[in-house]
Amino acid sequence: MYWETLPNWFWIIYYLFLFATLGAAIISVAQNKAKALSIITIVLTITVPMAGFINSVERSRGVNEFEHLVNQFQQGAYWSIYTMAGYLYLVVWWGIFLSKK
Numbered sequence: 095m096y097w098e099t100l101p102n103w104f105w106i107i108y109y110l111f112l113f114a115t116l117g118a119a120i121i122s123v124a125q126n127k128a129k130a131l132s133i134i135t136i137v138l139t140i141t142v143p144m145a146g147f148i149n150s151v152e153r154s155r156g157v158n159e160f161e162h163l164v165n166q167f168q169q170g171a172y173w174s175i176y177t178m179a180g181y182l183y184l185v186v187w188w189g190i191f192l193s194k195k
Contacts, residue, residue, distance in 0.1 A: 097158075099159065118191060127194070135184065138183055138184060146159070149173045
């Protein structure tokens with residue numbers, strides 16, 4: 095494979111973050127706490143990585159996933175704007191979720 099990729103430790107942290115977010119959002123919905131925000135979180139936790147994966151397949155040789163995302167964001171690609179906004183939402187949701195505990 096000639097494509098560059100991010101290191102394994104990054105992927106471990108990334109997927110742990112996604113699974114923890116999905117689990118916390120499902121628990122939050124089950125407990126009827128911030129139900130609307132948690133449902134949005136569940137949808138974004140599933141769709142944002144899919145959008146990033148599908149669109150990072152077309153990246154150039156020697157460019158990793160993050161570089162491709164930033165490059166496309168600078169060019170105004172809709173998928174990259176959705177992906178960046180989705181990740182920002184997930185981080186803000188964690189702040190709200192943890193502040194209510």
